[in-house]
Amino acid sequence: MAHLLIRHRVQDFAKWKAEYDGHRSVRVSAGLKDLDLWHNVDDAKEVFLLFEVADVAKAKAFVTSADLKQTMTRAGVVGAPDISFLSGD
Numbered sequence: 001m002a003h004l005l006i007r008h009r010v011q012d013f014a015k016w017k018a019e020y021d022g023h024r025s026v027r028v029s030a031g032l033k034d035l036d037l038w039h040n041v042d043d044a045k046e047v048f049l050l051f052e053v054a055d056v057a058k059a060k061a062f063v064t065s066a067d068l069k070q071t072m073t074r075a076g077v078v079g080a081p082d083i084s085f086l087s088g089d
Contacts, residue, residue, distance in 0.1 A: 002053040003086040004032065004063070011076035013044045019075035026071075030062035031055040045078075056085060 031054035
């Protein structure tokens with residue numbers, strides 16, 4: 001089973017979270033299952049996301065999509081995210 005781990009910074013956590021929640025159906029369509037969402041205890045603008053991945057190719061297409069880039073811009077993501085696909089093999 002594969003997982004996707006994303007780390008990025010946001011301008012405002014509450015604004016980002018509203019956009020994130022509104023984008024759930026797109027993540028589901030990409031074969032992603034939300035597992036965990038954390039933010040740094042000392043810096044709530046640093047966000048970590050963990051997803052279960054049903055189809056790595058679909059998930060890779062999702063993370064490079066124009067739609068996600070536009071959503072992240074609207075949500076106030078700062079800079080490029082750190083994206084890692086992980087395997088438990």
